[in-house]
Amino acid sequence: MRRVLIIGGGVAGCATALALHRAGFAPVVFEGHPDSGEDIGAFLTLAANGMAALRELDAAIAVGRAGFPLHTLEFAGGVRELAGHRCLRRAELCRVLQAEVARRGIPLHHGKRLASAAEDADGITARFTDSGIARGDVLIGADGLNSRVRALVSPGAKPRYAGQQVFYGYSRPRRPPCEPGRIVMVRGEAAFGFAVSPGGETYWFARVSTVESPEPSWRESLLALLDKDCAAIVAATRGPVLGTNARDLAQIPRWRTDRMLLIGDAAHAASPATGQGASMALEDAVVLAKAMRDTANPLEVYEQLRRPRVEYNTEASGRMSARLPPMDVPPPVSEEELAGQLDWSRRVELTAAE
Structure with missing residues (x-):
């Protein structure tokens, strides 16, 4: 062969x-x-x-x-050090x-x-x-x-449909929500996460449990599910947002x-x-x-x-x-x-x- x-x-x-x-x-x-x-x-x-x-x-x-390092994970009030991760x-x-x-x-x-x-x-x-x-x-x-x-x-x-729609975007809030290299996970009505690049751009994603949709829409429905700080990150998004139905095998x-x-x-x-x-x-x-x-x-x-x-x-x-x-x-x-x-x-x- x-x-x-x-x-x-x-x-x-x-x-x-x-x-x-x-x-x-x-x-x-x-x-x-x-x-x-x-x-x-x-x-x-x-x-x-x-x-x-x-x-x-x-x-x-x-x-x-091509990416930037992630050295810290923050989730549910706890912090864990990361080694060798890139975004x-x-x-x-x-x-x-x-x-x-x-x-x-x-x-x-x-x-x-x-x-x-x-x-x-x-x-x-x-x-x-x-x-x-x-x-x-x-x-x-x-x-x-x-x-x-x-x-x-x-x-x-x-x-098969995995039960969630997933959204990704890039934003520049007036103040970065965290220091570069930290990835923050927030659990609420929607699972939300974000990390800040060395250049100050916030990479964010959201996973929303909902029925499958041919064309997932994001802004109004997603903002309503997020707390004030997370919604501000999404609202400051520049450029397109990718929305997709999560699937698995x-x-x-x-x-x-x-x-x-x-x-x-x-x-x-x-x-x-x-x-x-x-x-x-x-x-x-x-x-x-x-x-x-x-x-x-x-x-x-x-x-x-x-x-x-x-x-x-x-x-x-x-x-x-x-x-x-x-x-x-x-x-x-x-x-x-x-x-x-x-x-x-x-x-x-x-x-x-x-």
Whole structure:
């Protein structure tokens, strides 16, 4: 499995290309959008695990420059120190990763939407809607929540509404609501959070439990749910506000065939409540590349390693979105185990028989 076709040029797809290139494979990325493929509205936080995965890809410094550090979390009157967290726009993360893909000479083709894929004994053939054809040894579906590859691998598995609408915006109140580097979470009728960049811009988000709406509207309905201080942050918003219906994927029956594999949101999208979507996709990339480097059954080994962790996160995030009590069982993968899975210098010992 030397030539790898990657469908999707977002966070998961580009990170996978970087990881496989480092492992000695020949990845080629196909992105359906004519440009970056990422919206300009949403921002995200990369937790320590996401930054650890980026370090294994030699991309942490470049990504770090595109965002700003978060060193403190304030929630429910308590304060917790954070280590290694970054905040940045999703489009900026995608831009940096795509630039790294280009810098390392990995082919990345825009405007290439997958139409079909056919496996045979020697490889897989991808056909695109522009009549283009590509041939490879394996195909990775990193094409997000509405994955075309998932429709081929696990027909009928579709995202579901997670019970919340999510809004993002950027504002400049007369006085910054906190010092740069602190992220503040406020629990009320709407879950609200904000952080201030070194330049004084306030990044804010709100999660509202409500029925699904084709076009989520935000200003009047959201302001009515917030306390005076949070409403002032929203009222000072400059530019557009992104509103979306949060969706996730319950446990889907199949992640893979003999020559196709789903990763990132295509396989295990979580609602945004835990803030782990991008970080989980970055972990996926490293673990997959190591499995392909070290094992004879890499797609099966990858699934055995990743399913427990990401499905735990999806359930935990779903419970947070639904305002249910937190899960009462510990994570199935310890921090020590995760560190070993991400450590590029350590070989993957798991085999499919195990």
